[in-house]
Amino acid sequence: MNFNVNSFLAQGExxxxxxxxxxxxxxxxxxxxxxAGIMEITGDPEKYVEYLDRQAKNLRxxxxxxxxxxxxxxxxxxxxxxxxxxxxxxxxxxxxxQNGIRILKPVTYNGTRKTTHISEEGExxxxxxxxGGTGFKVHLVYDIAQTTGRxxxxxxxxxxxxxxxxxxxxxxxxxxxxxxxxxxELTVPAHYAPQDHTVYIRPDLDESQFFAALxxxxxxxxxxxxxxxxxxxxxxxTLDAASIQYMLCRRYGxxxxxxxxLADVGRAFAGYPVEDRRSILDANRELAKxxxxxxxxxxxxxxxxxxxxxxxxxQGAR
Numbered sequence: 001m002n003f004n005v006n007s008f009l010a011q012g013e014x015x016x017x018x019x020x021x022x023x024x025x026x027x028x029x030x031x032x033x034x035x036a037g038i039m040e041i042t043g044d045p046e047k048y049v050e051y052l053d054r055q056a057k058n059l060r061x062x063x064x065x066x067x068x069x070x071x072x073x074x075x076x077x078x079x080x081x082x083x084x085x086x087x088x089x090x091x092x093x094x095x096x097x098q099n100g101i102r103i104l105k106p107v108t109y110n111g112t113r114k115t116t117h118i119s120e121e122g123e124x125x126x127x128x129x130x131x132g133g134t135g136f137k138v139h140l141v142y143d144i145a146q147t148t149g150r151x152x153x154x155x156x157x158x159x160x161x162x163x164x165x166x167x168x169x170x171x172x173x174x175x176x177x178x179x180x181x182x183x184x185e186l187t188v189p190a191h192y193a194p195q196d197h198t199v200y201i202r203p204d205l206d207e208s209q210f211f212a213a214l215x216x217x218x219x220x221x222x223x224x225x226x227x228x229x230x231x232x233x234x235x236x237x238t239l240d241a242a243s244i245q246y247m248l249c250r251r252y253g254x255x256x257x258x259x260x261x262l263a264d265v266g267r268a269f270a271g272y273p274v275e276d277r278r279s280i281l282d283a284n285r286e287l288a289k290x291x292x293x294x295x296x297x298x299x300x301x302x303x304x305x306x307x308x309x310x311x312x313x314x315q316g317a318r
Contacts, residue, residue, distance in 0.1 A: 027136055030068060030104055035274045037067030042269040042277045049258050052243060056250040057154075059289040061141075063281035065103040069141070072101045076143040078154055085142060089150030092142050100140025108134050155292075158299065159253030165207055167299055168252060172214055175294045178221045180214065189213035192220040194234060197227065208255045215291070216245030222287060239268050240280075244288045251292060 041051040041063075055066050058079050069076055079101065082092050092100075116127045144152060158164045173180060176199060178192070183200040190201040190213035199217045201210070219241040224232045242259040249256035269277055 023138070026102075026138055027104065030102060030138065031064075031136075033071060034064035034067050034104070034278075037071065038063060038274055038277050038281065041067070042272075042281070043266045045263045045265050048265045049246075049262060052246050052258075052262075053250055055285055056247040056288075059247075059251070059285060059292055061103065063278060063285060068103050069101050073143055076101065076145075078144040078152065079141050080144075081139065081141050085144075085147050085149075088152060090144070090147040090152060091149050092147050096142065096146040099146065100142050103139050103141055104136040105139035106134055107137050155251050155296065156253035159208075159211075159249075164299060165211075165252075165254075168295060169207060169211055171295045171299065172211060172218070175291070176214065176218045176221065177226070190217045192217040192224070192234065194220075194224055194227075194232065197221070197224070208249075211252075211254050212245060212249050212256045215248045216241045218291070219244045219287065222291075239264065240284050243284050244291070247284075247288045248291060251288075252295075 041047045051063070051066065051070070054070055055061075055063065057077060058066060058069070061069065061079070069079055073079075080088070082097070082100075085092060110130065110133075113125055113127055113129045116125065118125070158168055178197045178199055180199045180201060182203040184203065186200055186202050188202075189205055189209055190199060192199045199214065199221060201213055201217070205213060220234060220237060223229060223237050223240065238261050242261045246256060246258055246262065248254075269280075272280075
């Protein structure tokens, strides 16, 4: 009998440790790619606009993960996890399931330490101590081209449909955190006045110009937060507002060109470490995501209301 229990258990432990080390190395490599990508896009105006184009389509993902998606699948349009596609009535093709795009998904963990542990740095962790924190695991997502099933209508179709665009404009106006007033005196399409907490907008704008102008100034008003942000200065947030304005326009298929301020991205981020750059990008993404959710939630409610009041064939027969 050649079976050796000690050898068998040792091999199992070694295999587990090898697996854990491979996963740690994979996570570290992805974080390094994120950092390098963030430094690149915040130092190059052209790369920054490309990033905004991608982020607009997938606001649920962090800037770091948007960088990873761009690196692994440059042609990706709409990206979701397998479970998220399934909720929308689509399934990842069998042959594509191993070809997912790798991103990092945050996970929280907690527990009670079973044994005493001393780290490589000499830090002492006694048995019985509770612990917790946030880490990351590698997560696979898939582009719509890798899926099949129910038709998917991207948000860009909203801006191309006159009825939906009209609803989008109403929702944007109603969700603006301050009053909006027309002004013939403006030399710019719109402007948020912090002193009286009002957005002023020119009355001669068409629908696309109205959406672009109002969305950017609503961002300024949101950042001022009714005067609660004591450090607010309009000039300090022009790049942030222009970035979010551009993302929202691109998301809904609203015709727009990148504002000149976006060309100043390199100077604006000069001297900032990567973590600060990451935080600024993610704060802008989060605000754009919140605004988009309010706009799209309103559109979904309108569609649902239409379905309820429109009689079906069975209802009409009663």
